[in-house]
Amino acid sequence: MTIFRVSGTLLFHRASNPRSTTLSAHATRGGRSLLCWEAEVSNEPQGFSGTAKNVVQATSISGGVHFHHNGFDAPVPHQLPTSIKHFTNRETILAGLNSLLDEPADGSTPTSLVVGSGGVGKTSLATYWAHRVRERFPDGDLYVDLHGYHDTRRVPPDDSLESILCALGVPGDRVPTDTDAKAAMYRSLLHGRRMLILLDNAATAEQVRPLLPDSPTCLVLVTSRNRLPSLLTREGAIQMALDVLPPEHAAELLRSTVGADRIDAEPEAASELARRCGYLPLALRIAGERLVSSPHLRISELVAEVAEERLDAFSTEDEFGSIRAVFASSYRALPPEAATLFRLLSLPESPDISVPAAAALAGLTSTRTRRLLETLVGAHLLDEHQPRRFRFHDLISTFAAECAEADATADERDAAVRRLLSWYLHAMISASWKVAPEFTRIELDHPEPIGDVPEFTDRATALHWYDDERQNLLAAIRLASARDERVFAVQLPVELFAFLLTRRRVTDWLETHRIGLTAARARGDHLAEAWLLTSVAIAHRTCGDYESSLSDLERAVQLWQRFGPEWAQAWALRDLGAVYHQLGRHTEADEALETAQAMHVALGDEWGEATALSALALTECHIDQFDEALMHLERAIEIRRSQGDRRNEGTCLSHIGMVLGEMGRTDEAVERIEQALEIHHEVEFAYGAALSHERLADLFDRNGQADRAREHRRIAAELYDDLGVPHSLSA
Incomplete structure (x- = not known):
């Protein structure tokens, strides 16, 4: 060791070049330590020369200055994992990562956070991009798998820093024991260097933060299943989210893995396999590897296996690489309350769920439930696909159902389902009163309401709530049937009537009422059975199945006469008269309709009276009693307007237009039907609009x-098709 005794100014050179010698300087005065310093200097003869940014000056030093060589040269690390061979449809994310290279540094370390669910391809994407740009970082690249979602393998920052320092050439006996000291040495060594750091599988910001080099010449890429929002707000990281692949790109990934010949030989099976894989890249790769390793296995045979075995079909030799293991590691990382909600969300088997519905399911407040839902979204176990509406990806839904079966008791599952069904029932009752306040309803003994039952300000809001929840309500009725919850299996279809009458989704109508009728008969609930028969008869009549409608109504009339109120008997009779009319049994139609109308008048039921008059007018028009038909329709529309019933006012106008058209008063007919169309659009009554367009087409054909006839017929056909209503119109 060479010892220098100096007095005055001493310059220390700090070099970022890894091909350098590390020097330490120690100055003393009067036996007291004044300065300790370590610096790397070039091995060239002019080692102490340099610019202002890499020279440190110490003045007025008197004492011993010691210089010594540390005995090691820092290597240039290249630690990136092997890049994947097959890669598809991540151009937007790659472009976003590329933009980090082009943006001028602001003094902080450029950091990108790639987030997404387990198996969505975060590591593959990060590795692929890092290999593409590694030449931009001549001082090397570092890779640390933080194993954030493995209970026993999670890497703490202290261990990560130690492995990094070793990779940077620091001898083991020179690595500090304290985590903060390790982080300080790490930042010192990377300062000024151009290095790429890939931190994979981070679970928390605390795992990542000590590994950020705080040097604008470096770039850090982090992958995580969590959103890690504090990295965005505190460190300024840029977040990029990965989702499952679109169907066409999932097929492309299978094609590149399996080979074009096999995919082209079974294109439909390949599409179904991609769907069964939930378009998740990891599942697609496992399926592709299975096909590659089994050249005689047909794709259709693998599809059948996946359909039967579900997640078992995606097992691998690597215990941590299967779909179930990937999801399980995310599930185990959840707080207990969030894990409970995760399990329960699988029970409805519905397309999505709102915050209030989820709160009822969990038995919690909406505020608390919202926070738990955010936790699940942040862990990429749930997707908020619309504001305040949440859904699972397909394979995660399957895994959540497994967790519910394994980790929740039967009583817990049953109680959660009842809470949810009760919430849907009372929400639907609340909405139906806004949609059809004029309807008379049968009395049902409803279960107690659960949670925050929504209130609706107007008809449009209530209808749009139904549109948003329609598929979930269907799923709830199926769930009630599957779990033998007969009260809900009866009452949910009964309370659905106002929406079915307005929206006319006939396939929904028929399915829900089959379930409701089965449950009502099993319970011996004659009133509910009579209601459901009278209701479903409208669906059969809408579809042109008049014989089924007739059978429904004949049974309903018997039940109403034995068990029901008089207004309900009149309802069934007037609808029976409408069916007789469609079957050409006009005498029976007149008799039934006149009887029903008289009953409504005697009861003071103007809404029922107007409905009976409208049906009677259609029968009268068919037998050329046009004046009588117009008289009855004018009385009906008067009642509709007095009650503010815009939907049925539009229907009356359309009927009047049809009668005027039969009378040859074409211009008046077109005017009335066009007025009807305006109202149909205003109240969003698509079935009424379809019927009016069909009537206009008939009028224009005659003229x-x-x-013009062709255009109206096309519109009518499209509307009927959307509603699922059979028709013979050619678009």
């Missing part, structure tokens, strides 16, 4: 206006 030789073929082009």
